[in-house]
Amino acid sequence: MVRPGGRSARVQESVHTAVRELLAEQGREGLTVPQVAHRAGVTPSTIYRRWGDLEQLLSDVAVERLRPETPPEDRGSLAADLESWAEQFLDEMSSTAGRAYIRDALLGDPDGSNAGQCSAYAAEQLDVVLARASVRGEPTPGVERAVDEIVAPLMYRILFRPDGLDAAYARRLAHRALAAAEEPPA
Template structure:
C-alpha cells in the first residue's frame, strides 16, 4: 500500500535549512537593508519559486526563521486533474533538484546504491499517489512505471548528466506527451516494476 505521507527524500529539510541560513546571514551582514526573496534565493542557491511555494510570502518566511519553525512535508497538490497534479509535482521536483542543496544531495546519493534506491522510492510513491487519485475522479489511472520513464528519467538525465536547465515549457511538453502516450496504461511486459527495486525507509510498500 502506498504511504500516506510522501517525503521528498531529504531535499525539503536541506533546502529549508539553506534558506533559513541565508536569511540569518543576510540579516547580520545587511542589518539596515530590506531583504528580498531574490536576495535570499541567490544566497541559498534555490529558485525564488521554491521560496514562494513553501512560504507564500517573505513575511511568513521571516516569521518562520525568527521562530526557527520548519514546514512539514506535504502530500502532492490536488489540482482536480491528473495533468494538473503532474504539472505541479514535476515543477516542484525540478525546482528541488535544480537548487544547490537538492542537487548536492542527489549527487551524494548517486554514489550510494541503497541511498539512490531510497530516493527513487520517494519519487515512485508520489506517482503512485497521484495515479491513485484518478479513480475517484473517474480518470483512467496510468502506470507509475511509465511516468517514471516519461517524466522523471529525462529530467534526471538532463539536470545531472547534461547540466541543463529545465524550462517550464519543456516540463509541460513532457506531461502532455506522457498522457498522450498510447502505452501509458500498459505495464511493461519485459521489464520489472520499479516498485520491486526501490527502498522505503519505513518499510512501507
C-alpha cells in the same frame, strides 16, 4: 549493526543535525568525521561504526533531505497534478541544494540503497497522483511509465545534460505521461 530502540534513533538524529548545521555553516569543504562527532556529542568511532565513512554519512543525510514532506497537491485533474508535480520536482532537484543532495546520495552509496530510496520517494508521490486520478475515473499511465516519462528525463538532464531545463520542459514531460495513459497497455 544498529541496535534497535531509543539510543540508536537519538544518535542518528544528533549526528544528522550536526551534519546539516556544519554544511550550512561551512559547506562540504574540509568537513571531517571528528568534527561532526564533536558537534553531535558522540565519539568518532560511533560514526565510523554506524556509517563507515563520511561519504556514507553524507549520503544518508542527503536522502533524509530529499524525502518529500507533504503529499503532492491536488489540483483536481491528472493533467494539472502532473504538471504541478513535475515543475516542483524540477525546482527542488535542480536547485543548488538539491543537486548537492543528489550527488551526495549517489556518492556514498556502495549498495545503491540510498539511490533506490530517492527513486522510491518520487514513485510514491506519483502513485498518490495516479491513484487520485483513478478515483476520479481518469485514465492513467502506470507508475513505472510515469517515472520513465517525467522523473527519468528530469534527473538525467540535471546530472548529465542541463541545457534547456525549465518549467515548460517539465510540463511537456507531464503531458507525455498523460498521453501514455491513452495507450493500450504494453
